[in-house]
Amino acid sequence: MKQHNLSRRRFIGSSALAAAGLLAFSKSSFAGVVSGRVDKPNSLINGVQIGVITYSFRSMPGTIEDLLRYCIDCNINAIELMGDAAEIYAGAPKHEAGEDWAAFGKKIAEWRVSAPMDKFKEIRKMYHDAGVNIYAWKPNALGTKNSDAEIDYAFNAGKALGVNHVTVELPDEVQTKRLGDIAAKHKMMVGYHAHTQATPTLWDAALAQSKYNGINLDIGHYVAGTSSSPVPFIEKYHDRIISMHIKDRKFHDGPNQPWGQGDTPIKEVLQLLKNNHYKFPATIELEYKIPEGSDAVKEVKICRQFAADALA
Numbered sequence: 001m002k003q004h005n006l007s008r009r010r011f012i013g014s015s016a017l018a019a020a021g022l023l024a025f026s027k028s029s030f031a032g033v034v035s036g037r038v039d040k041p042n043s044l045i046n047g048v049q050i051g052v053i054t055y056s057f058r059s060m061p062g063t064i065e066d067l068l069r070y071c072i073d074c075n076i077n078a079i080e081l082m083g084d085a086a087e088i089y090a091g092a093p094k095h096e097a098g099e100d101w102a103a104f105g106k107k108i109a110e111w112r113v114s115a116p117m118d119k120f121k122e123i124r125k126m127y128h129d130a131g132v133n134i135y136a137w138k139p140n141a142l143g144t145k146n147s148d149a150e151i152d153y154a155f156n157a158g159k160a161l162g163v164n165h166v167t168v169e170l171p172d173e174v175q176t177k178r179l180g181d182i183a184a185k186h187k188m189m190v191g192y193h194a195h196t197q198a199t200p201t202l203w204d205a206a207l208a209q210s211k212y213n214g215i216n217l218d219i220g221h222y223v224a225g226t227s228s229s230p231v232p233f234i235e236k237y238h239d240r241i242i243s244m245h246i247k248d249r250k251f252h253d254g255p256n257q258p259w260g261q262g263d264t265p266i267k268e269v270l271q272l273l274k275n276n277h278y279k280f281p282a283t284i285e286l287e288y289k290i291p292e293g294s295d296a297v298k299e300v301k302i303c304r305q306f307a308a309d310a311l312a
Helices: 008-012 027-035 064-073 083-089 101-114 118-129 148-161 173-186 204-209 219-226 231-237 266-276 296-310
Strands: 048-053 078-082 133-138 165-169 189-193 213-218 241-246 282-284
Touching: 048 133, 048 266, 048 296, 064 078, 064 083, 064 118, 064 296, 078 083, 083 118, 083 133, 101 148, 118 133, 118 148, 133 148, 133 241, 148 165, 148 173, 165 213, 165 241, 173 189, 173 204, 173 213, 189 241, 204 213, 213 219, 213 231, 219 241, 231 241, 231 266, 241 266, 266 282, 266 296, 282 296
Parallel strands: 048 078, 048 282, 078 133, 133 165, 165 189, 189 213, 213 241, 241 282
Antiparallel strands: none
16 A cells, blocks of 8 residues: 555545445445344455455545445455544544644644543444454554654554554664564554565564564565565565455556456465465455446455455
C-alpha cells in the first residue's frame, strides 16, 4: 500500500456513485449475521487464514459498520483494520475542510492520550458477534512524529480491539528500536510493511532489535521491487512474518494487476503456507484498478475466490 496519508474524508467519505447499488447484501441480512440467525463468514481455507485489509474498500463508504458489511458480503472472517474508521467511531475529532494539518495533528494527539477504550471494545464485540476477527490494526499513531503516549494509545486500542499486532510502514532503525521497546512493554508485535524498497535483508536490523519486531510482508511489492519470487524469503523468515499482504504486481517495479495477470506467484505462496502449516494470515489488498461497472466488494470477492482455488 502506498503511503498516501489519506484524509479521513477520503477514506471514510463516499460519493453518490459509490453509494449507488453498493451492496446486494441487505441490512436485514447483516443484522441476521450479527444476531447469529444466518451463517457467519468463513475464509479459513484448508488451514490458511485469508483476510482483507480494510484499505481495500477505500473507494466505498467506510464507517465501522460499512466495513463489517463488506467483510460479511465477501465471506471473509478476519481483517487488518485501518485506523481512521475505528478512531472516528471512538469519537476522535475529524479534520475539517481548510483546517491546518499541524493544528489537527495536535488536536488528535491530545484526544488519543486520553481516549477511553470502551468504543474500541464495542467494535471488537460487534465484529466478534458477526464472526469477524480483527487480527491487526494500522493507526496513524506509530510514526516518528507521534509521542510515546500516542504509541501507547495505539497498543492499548489494539488490545481493546483484540488484535495480536499493529502494522506500520517500515521506518528507520532509530524508530524500529523505539517501537520495539514500547511493543515489549505492551507484549504486542509490530509488523513492518515495506514497498518496492524490499530486499531479502531489509528487515534484519529491526528483527535483531526486538523479538516484538516482525514482518508485515507484501508479496506484490516484494516481486515488483526485487524482480524475484518471495518464496525463499518466506521460507527463511516465516517465524518472523506476522501477516502478509497479497496482491499481484509485475517485475521491474511493474504495476498492480488483476490477480493471475502479474508476476507474483500467489498460488505458489498460498500453497507454501498450506503445506508448511504457516499460521500467519494472508491479507487481500485490492490495489489494481477496479473495472468499470464493478466495485471494491465485487473485486475482493474475486480475489477471495482466486485464493480459495489456489488452496483447493
